[in-house]
Amino acid sequence: MFxxxxxxxxxxxxxxxxxxxxxxxxxxxxxxxxxxxDLVNLELDPAEDMAALDRLALWAxxxxxxxxxxxxxxxxxxxxxxxxxxxxxAAMLTGLVDRMEASGIAARAAVADAWGTAHxxxxxxxxxxAVIPPGQAAAAMRDLPLRALRLPSAIVDGxxxxxFERIGDIEDTPKAPLxxxxxxxxxxxxxxxxxxxxxxxxxxxxxxxxxxxRAFGEPIGAAETIARYTGKLVHxxxxxxxxxxxxxxxxxxxxxxxxxxxxxxxxxxxAPVREVRRLTRLLTDRxxxxxPGFGIELMTLTATLAEPLHDRQTMxxxxxxxxxxxxxxxxxxxxxxxxSRLYRFAPVESDVPERSVKRVAPTAPDDGASWPGxxxxxxxxxxxxxxxxxxxxxxxxPPVWFTWRGIRRRVARADGPExxxxxxxxxxxxxxxxxxxxxxxxxxxxxFWIYRAGDGEDPATGSHKWFLHGIFA
Amino acid sequence: xxxxxxxxxxxxxxxxxARLExxxxxxxxxxxxxxxxIDRVLPGGGLALGALHEVAGGANGAVDGAAAALWAAxxxxxxxxxxxxxxxxxxxxxxxxxxxxxxxxxxxxxEAGDEAAVLACFEEGLRHGGLGAxxxxxxxxxxxxxxxxxxxxxxxxxxxxxxxxxxxxxxxxDFGQPTAAVSRWRVSALSSRPLPVPGVGRPxxxxxxxxxxxGESADFEVESCDAKxxxxxxxxxxxxxxxxxxxxxxxxx
Numbered sequence: 001m002f003x004x005x006x007x008x009x010x011x012x013x014x015x016x017x018x019x020x021x022x023x024x025x026x027x028x029x030x031x032x033x034x035x036x037x038d039l040v041n042l043e044l045d046p047a048e049d050m051a052a053l054d055r056l057a058l059w060a061x062x063x064x065x066x067x068x069x070x071x072x073x074x075x076x077x078x079x080x081x082x083x084x085x086x087x088x089x090a091a092m093l094t095g096l097v098d099r100m101e102a103s104g105i106a107a108r109a110a111v112a113d114a115w116g117t118a119h120x121x122x123x124x125x126x127x128x129x130a131v132i133p134p135g136q137a138a139a140a141m142r143d144l145p146l147r148a149l150r151l152p153s154a155i156v157d158g159x160x161x162x163x164f165e166r167i168g169d170i171e172d173t174p175k176a177p178l179x180x181x182x183x184x185x186x187x188x189x190x191x192x193x194x195x196x197x198x199x200x201x202x203x204x205x206x207x208x209x210x211x212x213x214r215a216f217g218e219p220i221g222a223a224e225t226i227a228r229y230t231g232k233l234v235h236x237x238x239x240x241x242x243x244x245x246x247x248x249x250x251x252x253x254x255x256x257x258x259x260x261x262x263x264x265x266x267x268x269x270x271a272p273v274r275e276v277r278r279l280t281r282l283l284t285d286r287x288x289x290x291x292p293g294f295g296i297e298l299m300t301l302t303a304t305l306a307e308p309l310h311d312r313q314t315m316x317x318x319x320x321x322x323x324x325x326x327x328x329x330x331x332x333x334x335x336x337x338x339x340s341r342l343y344r345f346a347p348v349e350s351d352v353p354e355r356s357v358k359r360v361a362p363t364a365p366d367d368g369a370s371w372p373g374x375x376x377x378x379x380x381x382x383x384x385x386x387x388x389x390x391x392x393x394x395x396x397x398p399p400v401w402f403t404w405r406g407i408r409r410r411v412a413r414a415d416g417p418e419x420x421x422x423x424x425x426x427x428x429x430x431x432x433x434x435x436x437x438x439x440x441x442x443x444x445x446x447x448f449w450i451y452r453a454g455d456g457e458d459p460a461t462g463s464h465k466w467f468l469h470g471i472f473a
Numbered sequence: 474x475x476x477x478x479x480x481x482x483x484x485x486x487x488x489x490x491a492r493l494e495x496x497x498x499x500x501x502x503x504x505x506x507x508x509x510x511i512d513r514v515l516p517g518g519g520l521a522l523g524a525l526h527e528v529a530g531g532a533n534g535a536v537d538g539a540a541a542a543l544w545a546a547x548x549x550x551x552x553x554x555x556x557x558x559x560x561x562x563x564x565x566x567x568x569x570x571x572x573x574x575x576x577x578x579x580x581x582x583x584e585a586g587d588e589a590a591v592l593a594c595f596e597e598g599l600r601h602g603g604l605g606a607x608x609x610x611x612x613x614x615x616x617x618x619x620x621x622x623x624x625x626x627x628x629x630x631x632x633x634x635x636x637x638x639x640x641x642x643x644x645x646x647d648f649g650q651p652t653a654a655v656s657r658w659r660v661s662a663l664s665s666r667p668l669p670v671p672g673v674g675r676p677x678x679x680x681x682x683x684x685x686x687x688g689e690s691a692d693f694e695v696e697s698c699d700a701k702x703x704x705x706x707x708x709x710x711x712x713x714x715x716x717x718x719x720x721x722x723x724x725x726x
Contacts, residue, residue, distance in 0.1 A: 323554070324554060324555075324602075324603030324604075325603060326555055326581075326601065326603045326604060328601075329557075329597065329598065329601045329603065329604070330581070332597060333583055333594055333597060336590075336593070336594075337583070337585060337586070337590060337594075341583060341584045341585065341586070342581065342582070342583050342584075343581070343582055343584075344577060344578070344580065344581055344582065345567035345577045345580070345582070346577055347568075347577060353566070353568075356568065357566075357567050357568070362581045366578030367578075368576070368578060369577075370571045370576050370577060371567075371568040371571055371572075371577075373568075373571065373572050373700065376569075376572065377566055377568040377569040377572060378539065378566055378569055379539045379540075379542050379543045379546075379565065379566060379569040379570065379573075380537050380538070380539045380542070380564050380565065380566060381564060381565075381566035382564070383564065412664065413664075413665065413671070413672065413673045413674075414671070414672070414673065415672045415673045439673050440673075441664060441665055441673050443664075444532070444662075444664075445661075445662045445663045445664035445665070445677075446532075446533060446662050447662065447665070447673065447676060470566060471537045471539040472539060472569075472676065473539045473540040473542070473543035473544075473569075473660075473662070473676060473678075473697055473698075
């Protein structure tokens with residue numbers, strides 16, 4: 001991509017193939033065209049780029065409530081308090097990069113204490129995703145090049161002339177002469193990159209979202225006060241939602257502090273909700289995560305995800321007793337622990353025990369399916385199965401005794417074998433594999449579920465080792 | 474004659490105590506086991522709804538909690554409504570609970586990660602009131618926490634079952650510590666009912682009622698949950714003549 005930089009046309013952006021052909025950013029346009037005769041020549045449109053970045057920022061609101069475009073080529077997301085909803089920081093980053101890649105964007109991501117640290121780590125570390133643990137910013141940044149500092153190119157070039165290559169080099173040099181020569185910008189950026197200086201940013205907001213706000217003449221700080229005004233905001237928001245016939249699926253409460261930082265609470269619901277009491281409960285449940293600092297001067301409450309909510313007629317309780325609604329309980333627990341921690345089990349058509357259950361969302365429709373009930377199943381399943389020492393007559397007999405966790409047990413009674421074949425349509429390696437399950441009871445009356453890998457005759461069907469897989473009641 | 478006047482005085486005394494406790498306005502509902510021998514020793518004729526109950530396994534069951542979980546599943550299966558099951562780490566096998574009468578559509582699991590979060594979810598579930606029963610697997614149950622849980626259960630009328638389960642068998646001595654739970658049970662595996670052919674018959678448990686508020690402790694030999702979550706009295710105990718039966722039940726305590 002070409003564009004004007006000052007008075008000359010030069011290369012401003014290129015893809016991997018162009019980089020391979022020897023083109024570089026900052027190269028004059030005429031030189032690039034000589035190097036690669038059949039160059040695809042596109043004009044760079046900065047305004048369109050910014051608009052696209054803003055759209056991407058709105059999309060990234062799915063991850064956390066505070067998102068902004070990090071011009072010219074990045075996004076900055078404040079994930080504090082939001083990562084546990086996506087399975088932790090590392091899982092969230094991988095998911096983010098994968099989703100971007102699926103839509104054709106080669107993305108790199110990093111999580112760190114400060115904007116500057118994350119900015120540098122995402123652009124200059126070799127890994128596509130990086131998590132910098134709290135307090136380790138300085139160590140992680142030492143070896144990164146100076147261009148990671150978001151400095152004007154004139155300062156970076158000047159530092160290169162003086163022999164500074166990496167951030168660690170500046171860190172080890174007395175600060176006063178450098179400031180004297182390059183101005184305060186250098187040290188400000190360095191402090192921001194190492195997380196020593198605060199750096200507020202203005203979160204992106206979509207104009208069509210339903211939003212209510214409240215400014216305070218005197219900053220507020222007490223948890224009870226925040227809770228009271230949260231209740232008032234929810235009241236206003238529900239009125240606004242009702243006008244449009246919508247229910248909230250996700251709410252963001254942003255608390256702007258007097259020192260220009262933004263604290264956020266995000267709550268989600270499993271189904272659209274417009275009840276004041278329920279939404280207030282969800283928000284106030286998480287107030288302890290807000291650090292009011294010197295006080296909060298502005299609170300905004302936004303329904304970042306809203307869906308149509310229609311009135312439903314409830315069934316008459318004369319016909320059959322009403323199933324109590326527990327979706328509010330599900331929402332409270334899901335917002336506290338993360339929605340992946342709350343689930344139901346559903347049957348899967350598989351004979352392999354560990355594959356016969358899957359986790360589904362607690363609000364998923366119940367089709368009444370269950371497992372076939374003719375064979376007893378243990379109430380506790382060990383994952384993975386634990387190897388045991390046994391003495392058994394091959395091929396069909398249960399063991400005479402077995403040793404599990406250092407205790408030797410004589411088998412008093414046994415049932416079996418129940419033969420389970422490998423699922424050859426899923427895995428090539430399971431074409432011949434077999435497990436023979438036995439239900440055994442020791443002399444003390446404890447019952448276990450043990451199996452032998454293999455059919456006891458043909459070594460191709462399994463290793464003929466014994467495992468304990470479950471404990472019966 | 475003396476017997477009946479004695480029991481009349483007792484019931485009057487019980488009423489007065491209930492009035493002093495302050496919840497006499499609401500009739501205490503119970504969930505009977507359907508076995509007269511067990512229901513007879515429980516005040517009100519069954520497991521009190523709107524109360525906290527504790528259960529643990531005996532011997533190795535204190536660590537794996539297999540029988541205790543199935544006992545709790547059988548009790549929960551006989552309540553109405555959804556069940557919330559809170560664990561620290563998931564190792565339940567849902568097909569087994571389905572065989573005890575809890576179809577997968579009725580149970581919602583919470584994998585809370587640590588004990589404090591399990592307690593919080595337990596209380597949240599009991600307070601809600603729309604659930605049939607709330608089951609939680611806990612190692613420690615301090616007096617204060619159990620009091621909170623008991624009050625939450627009383628207010629909403631939901632049945633709460635705390636399955637006590639420890640990492641080591643030596644830690645099971647914690648089960649002797651007092652809590653605010655209304656009853657305390659211990660379930661240990663016994664050898665199964667003998668069959669005329671080789672094989673494992675219907676599992677049997679020793680069900681010990683260690684403590685119950687306003688009642689006496691007792692122990693029973695029962696056969697494990699059937700497909701509806703019901704227990705059955707062990708065959709050789711059930712077929713005994715009436716005289717021996719009462720004597721054997723009266724003797725334990």
